Amino acid sequence: MDSTSDILTLAFGASVLYLLYQMRSFRKFLGAAGFRIELGIKVLRRLHHLPRRRRWFLDQLFTSGIMNVHVVLLVGLFVGMILSLQMGIELARYGQQDQIGVIVAASMAREMGPFITAVILAATVGSALAAEIGTMSVADELSALEVLSVDKVSFLVLPRVVALAIIAPFLTVLCNTIGILGGGFVAGSQLHVGWGLYMDSAIQALRTTGEVIQLPKDVFAGLFKASVFGGIVAIISCSCGLKAKGGALGVGRATSHAVRDSIIAVIVANYFLTWILYQN
Amino acid sequence: MPSDADTLIRLEGVHKSFGDQHILRGLSFDVRRGQCLGVMGGSGSGKSVTLRHVIGLLQPDAGRVVVDGQDMAQTSEADLAALRRRMGYVFQESALINWLTVAENLALPLEETTDLKPAEISDRVAHTLGLVHIPDAADKFPNEISGGMKKRVGLARALITQPEIVLYDEPNAGLDPRISRSINALIRELSDTLEVTSLVVEHRIDCLKAVADEVIFMHAGVALVREPIETFFDPDEPKLKEFLGV
Ligand SMILES: Nc1ncnc2c1ncn2[C@@H]1O[C@H](COP(=O)(O)OP(=O)(O)OP(=O)(O)O)[C@@H](O)[C@H]1O
Numbered sequence: 001m002d003s004t005s006d007i008l009t010l011a012f013g014a015s016v017l018y019l020l021y022q023m024r025s026f027r028k029f030l031g032a033a034g035f036r037i038e039l040g041i042k043v044l045r046r047l048h049h050l051p052r053r054r055r056w057f058l059d060q061l062f063t064s065g066i067m068n069v070h071v072v073l074l075v076g077l078f079v080g081m082i083l084s085l086q087m088g089i090e091l092a093r094y095g096q097q098d099q100i101g102v103i104v105a106a107s108m109a110r111e112m113g114p115f116i117t118a119v120i121l122a123a124t125v126g127s128a129l130a131a132e133i134g135t136m137s138v139a140d141e142l143s144a145l146e147v148l149s150v151d152k153v154s155f156l157v158l159p160r161v162v163a164l165a166i167i168a169p170f171l172t173v174l175c176n177t178i179g180i181l182g183g184g185f186v187a188g189s190q191l192h193v194g195w196g197l198y199m200d201s202a203i204q205a206l207r208t209t210g211e212v213i214q215l216p217k218d219v220f221a222g223l224f225k226a227s228v229f230g231g232i233v234a235i236i237s238c239s240c241g242l243k244a245k246g247g248a249l250g251v252g253r254a255t256s257h258a259v260r261d262s263i264i265a266v267i268v269a270n271y272f273l274t275w276i277l278y279q280n
Numbered sequence: 281m282p283s284d285a286d287t288l289i290r291l292e293g294v295h296k297s298f299g300d301q302h303i304l305r306g307l308s309f310d311v312r313r314g315q316c317l318g319v320m321g322g323s324g325s326g327k328s329v330t331l332r333h334v335i336g337l338l339q340p341d342a343g344r345v346v347v348d349g350q351d352m353a354q355t356s357e358a359d360l361a362a363l364r365r366r367m368g369y370v371f372q373e374s375a376l377i378n379w380l381t382v383a384e385n386l387a388l389p390l391e392e393t394t395d396l397k398p399a400e401i402s403d404r405v406a407h408t409l410g411l412v413h414i415p416d417a418a419d420k421f422p423n424e425i426s427g428g429m430k431k432r433v434g435l436a437r438a439l440i441t442q443p444e445i446v447l448y449d450e451p452n453a454g455l456d457p458r459i460s461r462s463i464n465a466l467i468r469e470l471s472d473t474l475e476v477t478s479l480v481v482e483h484r485i486d487c488l489k490a491v492a493d494e495v496i497f498m499h500a501g502v503a504l505v506r507e508p509i510e511t512f513f514d515p516d517e518p519k520l521k522e523f524l525g526v
């Protein structure tokens with residue numbers, strides 16, 4: 001056997017191995033996605049259990065809502081300022097800087113508000129959920145629930161998913177508001193656009209109502225997206241926790257996967273939701 | 281060979297591997313209704329894995345686990361839940377829900393699976409805590425009590441639904457001799473007066489003598505020895521002799 005065919009054989013072997021590896025991780029990915037979709041459906045079918053889970057639901061509302069207000073405010077403020085600065089410099093070149101309010105308001109309400117809120121929720125609440133449920137998993141507490149015939153989805157997942165789906169739009173409103181105000185501050189101080197003009201154009205931009213539902217479309221489509229994102233973050237984080245195995249290491253892995261997968265899923269869902277909500 | 285009506289738990293040639301570790305290699309034994317069967321075996325011999333098979337937390341790779349005539353791998357989810365409501369499981373590591381207090385941990389199975397009123401539930405909780413000698417830890421969280429206390433709360437949680445079958449994974453671990461004696465008396469009493477069928481994994485000889493009618497010795501994935509308690513500790517089997525150091 002000469003060296004060329006050796007190299008060819010090696011290369012072929014390596015590519016087959018690589019393909020198999022890809023297939024395995026692809027299968028794993030499909031399996032995980034299937035589990036999460038199933039979990040989402042199970043949660044929807046148990047919505048009527050919510051009154052019984054009131055205590056954990058309110059608890060989760062508080063920890064994911066109140067405890068994150070300052071983060072959302074801080075990030076929202078700076079994102080609004082960045083938007084205003086970036087767009088403002090560009091608009092000023094064409095003497096269009098009085099349009100800055102429109103651009104900041106529409107970007108915040110349509111995209112940035114819901115998306116930033118979802119990312120913050122994934123990083124703070126999602127990681128905590130995965131760690132909490134993952135710790136229960138590795139300490140046999142989930143087995144104990146199973147043995148006691150306690151429905152894990154209704155007991156653990158449902159209150160958390162509903163709490164996040166409800167709190168996300170509220171946080172988004174805060175994020176949008178502070179972002180628009182921050183944008184106005186930058187517009188005034190850096191671009192010399194008056195506060196009154198800025199606010200008028202911002203509010204005018206958000207007034208446009210939808211054709212199907214007679215509500216300010218950008219605002220409510222954004223809030224709807226935020227609610228879906230909140231639910232996605234909770235379901236993915238809970239599913240990572242439920243699947244955690246192998247001690248503290250496993251909990252760490254579950255936590256990092258929860259944040260990573262939540263953000264990916266939010267971005268993908270964002271595209272499709274935008275497509276559905278805005279296609280004409 | 282006992283008749284089928286007499287047998288409540290039966291394992292038939294159960295095999296189980298984790299990765300390349302072949303833990304159970306054709307394990308077979310049965311437990312009669314009302315019997316208290318002890319299980320001994322080296323650390324890592326698969327005792328906890330066996331108990332997990334009996335309650336359906338694990339499924340065998342080959343062989344069958346039959347509880348009250350139902351194959352645990354074949355029954356519907358609803359039947360499995362119904363069967364589990366008749367069973368109690370004392371976990372080796374207690375497995376209390378860490379964000380619920382002791383009393384809430386005990387109340388949980390009653391709230392979730394029965395129609396008892398809150399007053400009845402709190403009575404039951406207080407009574408069961410008394411049985412395991414933890415009268416005043418009701419409002420503590422699991423991380424605020426000792427290992428031995430956790431173990432007893434785990435025992436109380438398994439008993440609070442008044443199960444017909446109880447699987448104990450080292451019920452005496454971490455208990456002082458006095459409390460250990462009274463816990464063993466409790467296990468024995470449940471089996472004598474309420475005909476509770478029990479499977480007790482235990483390393484301590486005095487404890488097994490206090491509770492078990494018969495003992496099996498697990499070795500290399502099978503039940504190597506099965507003897508009445510009177511003769512178990514005076515064995516012919518060389519492996520068991522070596523294990524017991526006699
Ligand atoms: N879920 C699992 N995944 C991988 N391996 C496992 C799993 N459960 C048990 N094992 C392995 O099976 C073997 C038997 O475990 P098991 O817990 O049944 O031992 P044991 O007889 O109860 O020991 P001990 O007396 O120390 O409690 C161990 O080697 C363990 O590593």
Ligand SMILES: [Mg+2]
Binds near residue numbers: 327328329372449
């Ligand atoms: Mg064990």
